[in-house]
Amino acid sequence: MTSHLLLFGLLVAGCSLAFASDPSPLQDFCVADQNSTVFVNGLVCKEARLVQADDFFYRGLQLMGNTSNAVGSAVTPVTVAELPGLNTLGISMARIDFAPQGINPPHTHPRATEILTVMEGRILVGFVTSNPENRLITKLLQKGDVFVFPQGLIHFQKNVGNGYAVAIAALSSQNPGVITIANAVFGSNPDIAADILAKAFQVDVNVVYQIQSKF
Secondary structure, eight states: OHHHHHHHHHHHHHHHHHTSSSOOOSSSOOOBOTTOOOOOSSOOBOOGGGOOGGGGOOOOTTSOOOOOSSSSEEEEEESTTTOGGGTTTOOEEEEEEEOTTOEEEEEEOTTOOEEEEEEESOEEEEEEOOTTTOOEEEEEEOTTOEEEEOTTOOEEEEEOSSSOEEEEEEESSSSOOOEEHHHHHHSOSSOOOHHHHHHHHTSOHHHHHHHHTTO
């Protein structure tokens, strides 16, 4: 009986690991049919006979994003929404452009680990571990340096140079998702009640109203 329970436990653990990220493909490819109205966990496959080379192709990462915004950065994603051939492959990428002193504000990817490569400039990066430690792990990166952000943890990047900076990120999901902390907390729709945020951040409720007005 004990051996049966142990075997069952191992099977459960194995299944948990197997479904901890994007599902593995069961055929050579499953190009996303972006015209399908069927809703599934992922995207419906296009008929194989209709697949073309362009389904596996994206052009545009050579172009600089528009960093003329409040945070001074721009993210150009290449997920399954932009590149249908990524469907079921469990990967995606993005280009991140930074104006001088620009930031990619604290955010998380709920479905992916991120590995970042600096192409130009000097970028300060960091992530915060989960409760209760909330330890900040940070590093100043130079051109050619690589840094990894574990799945689901809050992380950020800042261009600390006087010129523009560029990084390329690879992510372990076709659709990693992004939750920008400030936008989610202070810009939710509808608003989170100000008294809740005031107590959570230990500030006056009027401070919360002022911050919410910016989102």
